[in-house]
Amino acid sequence: MQPITLHSFSGGIHPQENKHQSTQTPITVLPLPSQLIVPVGQHIGAPADVIVAVGNRVLKGQLIAQPKGFVSAAIHAPTSGKIVAIEQRELPHSSGLQGTCVIIDSDGQDTWLEEIANGSRAIADYLEADNEVLINRIRDCGITGLGGAGFPTSVKMAVNGKNIETLIINGAECEPYITADDKLMQERALETMRGIQILLKLTAANHCLIGIEDNKPAAIKAMKEALHQVHGEHFINVVSIPTKYPSGGEKQLIEILTGKEVPSGGIPAEIGIVCQNVGTCEAVYRAVAEGKPLISRITTITGESIEQPQNVEVLIGTPVKHLLDFAGFKQEKSLFQKFWHSIGAGSDNSAASAAKPRIIMGGPMMGFTLSSDELPILKSSNCILAPSQKELPANDVASACIRCGLCTEACPADLLPQQLYWFSKSGELDKAEQHNIADCIECGACSYVCPSQIPLVQYYRHTKGAIKEERAAQDKSNRSKIRFEARQDRLDREAAEKEAKRQARAAAAEKAQAAKKAAAAKAAEEAAKNGDANPDESSPAQAAVKPEPVDLDKLQKQLDAAQAGLKKSMDKVAELKAAAAAEKNGDTEAPIEAPIENMEVFEKAVATRRDKVKLLALQLAEAKKSAPVVKKEITRDDIEKKLRAQQDRIDKTKQRFELAQEQGSETLPALQKGLDKQMQKLKELEEELAQFDKAGA
Amino acid sequence: MALSNSGFVKITSPHTHGGNTTSRIMLLVILATVPGIIALTYFFGWGTLINIVLASFTALACEALILKIRKRPISFFLKDNSALLTAVLLGIALPPLAPWWVTVVAVSFAMIFAKHLYGGLGNNPFNPAMVGYALVLISFPVQMTTNWTVPYFMSGAETIPFTNSLSVIFSGTAGLSDAFTGATPLDTYKHLAKNETAVEILQNPLFSSDVAGAASGGSASNWFAGGWEFVNIAFLLGGLALLALRIFTWHIPLSLLAALGTCSVIFGWDADLYVPWSLHIFTGATMLGAFFIATDPVTASTTPLGKIIYGAGIGILIFVIRTWGAYPDAVAFAVLLMNFAAPLIDTYTQPRTYGHEKAKRGMPAKLDTSTTDSTSKEG
Numbered sequence A: 001m002q003p004i005t006l007h008s009f010s011g012g013i014h015p016q017e018n019k020h021q022s023t024q025t026p027i028t029v030l031p032l033p034s035q036l037i038v039p040v041g042q043h044i045g046a047p048a049d050v051i052v053a054v055g056n057r058v059l060k061g062q063l064i065a066q067p068k069g070f071v072s073a074a075i076h077a078p079t080s081g082k083i084v085a086i087e088q089r090e091l092p093h094s095s096g097l098q099g100t101c102v103i104i105d106s107d108g109q110d111t112w113l114e115e116i117a118n119g120s121r122a123i124a125d126y127l128e129a130d131n132e133v134l135i136n137r138i139r140d141c142g143i144t145g146l147g148g149a150g151f152p153t154s155v156k157m158a159v160n161g162k163n164i165e166t167l168i169i170n171g172a173e174c175e176p177y178i179t180a181d182d183k184l185m186q187e188r189a190l191e192t193m194r195g196i197q198i199l200l201k202l203t204a205a206n207h208c209l210i211g212i213e214d215n216k217p218a219a220i221k222a223m224k225e226a227l228h229q230v231h232g233e234h235f236i237n238v239v240s241i242p243t244k245y246p247s248g249g250e251k252q253l254i255e256i257l258t259g260k261e262v263p264s265g266g267i268p269a270e271i272g273i274v275c276q277n278v279g280t281c282e283a284v285y286r287a288v289a290e291g292k293p294l295i296s297r298i299t300t301i302t303g304e305s306i307e308q309p310q311n312v313e314v315l316i317g318t319p320v321k322h323l324l325d326f327a328g329f330k331q332e333k334s335l336f337q338k339f340w341h342s343i344g345a346g347s348d349n350s351a352a353s354a355a356k357p358r359i360i361m362g363g364p365m366m367g368f369t370l371s372s373d374e375l376p377i378l379k380s381s382n383c384i385l386a387p388s389q390k391e392l393p394a395n396d397v398a399s400a401c402i403r404c405g406l407c408t409e410a411c412p413a414d415l416l417p418q419q420l421y422w423f424s425k426s427g428e429l430d431k432a433e434q435h436n437i438a439d440c441i442e443c444g445a446c447s448y449v450c451p452s453q454i455p456l457v458q459y460y461r462h463t464k465g466a467i468k469e470e471r472a473a474q475d476k477s478n479r480s481k482i483r484f485e486a487r488q489d490r491l492d493r494e495a496a497e498k499e500a501k502r503q504a505r506a507a508a509a510e511k512a513q514a515a516k517k518a519a520a521a522k523a524a525e526e527a528a529k530n531g532d533a534n535p536d537e538s539s540p541a542q543a544a545v546k547p548e549p550v551d552l553d554k555l556q557k558q559l560d561a562a563q564a565g566l567k568k569s570m571d572k573v574a575e576l577k578a579a580a581a582a583e584k585n586g587d588t589e590a591p592i593e594a595p596i597e598n599m600e601v602f603e604k605a606v607a608t609r610r611d612k613v614k615l616l617a618l619q620l621a622e623a624k625k626s627a628p629v630v631k632k633e634i635t636r637d638d639i640e641k642k643l644r645a646q647q648d649r650i651d652k653t654k655q656r657f658e659l660a661q662e663q664g665s666e667t668l669p670a671l672q673k674g675l676d677k678q679m680q681k682l683k684e685l686e687e688e689l690a691q692f693d694k695a696g697a
Numbered sequence B: 001m002a003l004s005n006s007g008f009v010k011i012t013s014p015h016t017h018g019g020n021t022t023s024r025i026m027l028l029v030i031l032a033t034v035p036g037i038i039a040l041t042y043f044f045g046w047g048t049l050i051n052i053v054l055a056s057f058t059a060l061a062c063e064a065l066i067l068k069i070r071k072r073p074i075s076f077f078l079k080d081n082s083a084l085l086t087a088v089l090l091g092i093a094l095p096p097l098a099p100w101w102v103t104v105v106a107v108s109f110a111m112i113f114a115k116h117l118y119g120g121l122g123n124n125p126f127n128p129a130m131v132g133y134a135l136v137l138i139s140f141p142v143q144m145t146t147n148w149t150v151p152y153f154m155s156g157a158e159t160i161p162f163t164n165s166l167s168v169i170f171s172g173t174a175g176l177s178d179a180f181t182g183a184t185p186l187d188t189y190k191h192l193a194k195n196e197t198a199v200e201i202l203q204n205p206l207f208s209s210d211v212a213g214a215a216s217g218g219s220a221s222n223w224f225a226g227g228w229e230f231v232n233i234a235f236l237l238g239g240l241a242l243l244a245l246r247i248f249t250w251h252i253p254l255s256l257l258a259a260l261g262t263c264s265v266i267f268g269w270d271a272d273l274y275v276p277w278s279l280h281i282f283t284g285a286t287m288l289g290a291f292f293i294a295t296d297p298v299t300a301s302t303t304p305l306g307k308i309i310y311g312a313g314i315g316i317l318i319f320v321i322r323t324w325g326a327y328p329d330a331v332a333f334a335v336l337l338m339n340f341a342a343p344l345i346d347t348y349t350q351p352r353t354y355g356h357e358k359a360k361r362g363m364p365a366k367l368d369t370s371t372t373d374s375t376s377k378e379g
């Protein structure tokens, strides 16, 4: 293969690598945990369907949930044991999502499923096998991307008809601290390389580039040797790329290796590229050549709070706590506690005053903190990081953006992070869109360099969420508008038909009446020459539209109710926002997340309620238009009646008010408010009456 | 090790930070002005230093006062050093012997009106130091133009003593003869050019003093500019240091100097009428403006292309105002005018984002329902 010209992506940063801590020892296999928590939705796409029941015994590697739909992945039992529960539990996720989990009590035997143990599932001559067989195998084994997002591999590899030119294997591992891929390539280079061969065969790509950051010389060497062993040099190239975060981002790696850019909103296959993580390649090899499903992975456990940072092979579903216990988790003590201990006072039961532990799943740049150590390891969990306070101090309080532009220089996507920040802060979603917030990969480079310590990525996530919601709300209102219009059309048609029939009947009746009238006319003319209007004349028309006013009132009432609801939600959101803002201007940054997340719920509520109001208003307007006669029917009497009723009501309230005043009741302010409102209504009615009179005059 | 579910810290990524801080940036910029301040003091006496000290105290007092009124944590904001930087820049920009109240007015106006009324650091559309400067320049033109000390070599090889400077600044004694004060080289050249030819102008001691020749360690070349060239070179050095430290990018200073240079070369062919380019680049507040004032991030353009346009705009305006305007120097007005334009420039100079065919520019259209989210990093 001819030498590769490397390209460079814009921006990027060089954070402290901190990788050496966890590469000192070989990969260890974690002892069996007593219980495993296996979520059925670990991947992008639909969660798998559980096919086992509580009480069932399962063997290691047995299918426990099968993929549902095309984009989904199978889930297997990581060890042998008994299903003790199938329930909703919190998932390790940045927003604390819940999802169905299968809880397995391990029997300690770790017995493989028979077919896997005896090797009957292995496809020995995989390079000669049918592509379909291979893809099905990858799908059956529940392989998903091990690098981060967890996209089902079989879906990504189903590239039939697409012209794939280059297969890119991501061994960059650019996040600080994480060494899982590094160790994998060092210790299991051959398996990985064979997996790559399988993927190369599946994609029918012309060549394959394995990108590895140059801070992993041992991995590069091992991979080159493996490449030599499988005689793949003609198609496969191990490329050492300069260390720069985030070179391991799919888009960035593609740019480095090929100089091409994935179109915004598109996927690499559109430019003839498929990208896979090295860990995924190894999993593919195991699935194909050994018939083993994806039930374990290599995870780095590191950070200053860990006694023995290392890489472990861990079963999917293992609680993080098990991992922490194995590697030795030193919980940091607060200063106060240290002091307390140093003077020999108090025993260890003051756990409450211990500094809160911080455990990150993933790396320091893109990982998220776990809310508990009961959460399980997923197929995509490449690292558990338990830093000390000193090591990764929580950010200082953010100060004002000074528009220094350091974030712009660091952004690998060529965005203007400071502008995005301003738009996010002011809620100008359209401008944020215009500035391509959708292309932000949330790499955190901008936050890393920001001298004002602004949690920029947090703002972007929030804005992206808001845009998505707005869009969903818009779609929904569009849909309901279409539905409404269709219904309206139908109603109009029906009304027209009815009207035509009625007219026909009326015409007949008229004819009959005409004769009578002709006779009566003469008498009438003589009797009343002053031309009193015949009150009967309008009655048929009135009868025809009679059902309408009821509708109108009801609609109006609904609209009012919806509007009140909307206002309530909006108030709530404003309140939350104010609280969040206050918090931010205050001292701590940490608790801001809760209100923001809550806020999303309320904002959603606002959106739906707003839609409802819009819809109702539209319906009302339409209804009013189609029944204009009714509106004019309001007479002076009606208003006067209302006025009188209102006055009565006010009198009653006043009485209650006075009573309350005498008794010094607590309801006084509420009553006062109610009274005020009623008075206002009265005034409105009076005004209406005055207007009516004026119009009449 | 029983950890309760609620006992964990939840914060969002990233969890690590490069360690850069706003106060560090401001401090470095302040430090980078030191060579320039030394040069100013060497050639023009103690006035500048006194100005800077006075301005700093005024600025800190104003800032603290306003923060108190606005009910903000005082120490948190004071330690960002931004008030100090504004003060130092103003202290440098004002004439060395300007009366004390000119400095106080300029600084307090800068802090109160130009900065805090707009919401404090980061929200001010105009460069506070330049707003303060422009205010006093318009309000007190006499004090602002005649209080430039002449370089020491023209006043008998001796700078005015420290105590004299103090008394001039604080009690307004006009005890100093005119020998100590005068106009800047730019101003001088411009005025002389009305009646004299270039050759005659260059006879002026400002441009050809023998002592000056000695001071520059060589012959008195015909663009020698009364000590100002050393001041500018000192600021240039400070600016280059900041550039090397990546405090700001090359865009604004380079485009500013290039635009100013180009204009002055084009017009400067007739040295009898126009100030030569060398004087434009190496006298007055050119380097100070290019590296310390135009680069004020808050009020400048922030896109890469925008910065170039912004810098070039300032360069051109400096030339225009210096050449055809009535004021002795033009940096303040040029910067303020471009501050006006910065938001607009930003709107029309968005860079092309990764994965887009071309850059989106201008105002946003309606929300477009087809774009999809693409946050996935690696599958």
Ligand code: SF4
Pocket: A400, A401, A402, A403, A404, A405, A406, A407, A408, A417, A418, A421, A446, A449, A450, A451, A452, A453, A454, A456
């Ligand atoms: S790095 Fe921070 S302070 Fe600087 S422009 Fe970006 S957001 Fe503003």
Ligand code: SF4
Pocket: A410, A411, A412, A413, A414, A415, A416, A417, A439, A440, A441, A442, A443, A444, A445, A446, A447, A456, A457, A460
């Ligand atoms: S998080 Fe987004 S805006 Fe910030 S540097 Fe990364 S891609 Fe750019």
